[in-house]
Amino acid sequence: xxxxxxxxxxxxxxxxxxxxxxxxxxxxxxxxxxxxxxxxxxxxxxxxxxxxxxxxxxxxxxxxxxxxxxxxxxxxxxxxxxxxxxxxxxxxxxxxxxxxxxxxxxxxxxxxxxxxxxxxxxxxxxxxxxxxxxxxxxxxxxxxxxxxxxxxxxxxxxxxxxxxxxxxxxxxxxxxxxxxxxxxxxxxxxxxxxxxxxxxxxxxxxxxxxxxxxxxxxxxxxxxxxxxxxxxxxxxxxxxxxxxxxxxx
Numbered sequence: 170x171x172x173x174x175x176x177x178x179x180x181x182x183x184x185x186x187x188x189x190x191x192x193x194x195x196x197x198x199x200x201x202x203x204x205x206x207x208x209x210x211x212x213x214x215x216x217x218x219x220x221x222x223x224x225x226x227x228x229x230x231x232x233x234x235x236x237x238x239x240x241x242x243x244x245x246x247x248x249x250x251x252x253x254x255x256x257x258x259x260x261x262x263x264x265x266x267x268x269x270x271x272x273x274x275x276x277x278x279x280x281x282x283x284x285x286x287x288x289x290x291x292x293x294x295x296x297x298x299x300x301x302x303x304x305x306x307x308x309x310x311x312x313x314x315x316x317x318x319x320x321x322x323x324x325x326x327x328x329x330x331x332x333x334x335x336x337x338x339x340x341x342x343x344x345x346x347x348x349x350x351x352x353x354x355x356x357x358x359x360x361x362x363x364x365x366x367x368x369x370x371x372x373x374x375x376x377x378x379x380x381x382x383x384x385x386x387x388x389x390x391x392x393x394x395x396x397x398x399x400x401x402x403x404x405x406x407x408x409x410x411x412x413x414x415x416x417x418x
Contacts, residue, residue: 213264
């Protein structure tokens, strides 16, 4: 009898679970993120809407309730929104007292590796989510232009949440916006040198591993330089990463 009761209880809990309300996170982004990617973290310290959305992330995930996320687009939208929401909540919690937290190796280790967040009933770090829920299983380099790190060199945070319906179009949109910015690309034909964001060095396996494959990936988003990038041998340099906070005044 006890076994039957537990089975029924489990079934009821599973049936009651639902996908997080991405419209909630959309409202948070609309009022807290500026067009230049800066974030009003002070405004997020006591944001009940963000807290509600983070609570929904804690209740359900593609791991805890896979039936709710049957398609790749369902998983992409969930994990990108979850990662970004947790970054915002975590950084805003002590803002502005710890504005310098990410400038040191210890601060970054705490923020991305040691601090744990409830995701679908499991305590997970941001790095764990990025590696084991986004990068490895979904194999989409565009993810790197969608998830944020609360710092100056990270991609600009979108002012709209991702949904299963818009996720592919938005990933393309964010990748194009990222590569259109001068801070992320420089080409010197005289010295045959191209300068790229540090993330293409840190995560080179996601972009093709070898220099020619990495440059072929970049060429997709830099059509004016595509002919140059896909022929000959280039010296590749990387921009210094700016870990100062991407907070709005």
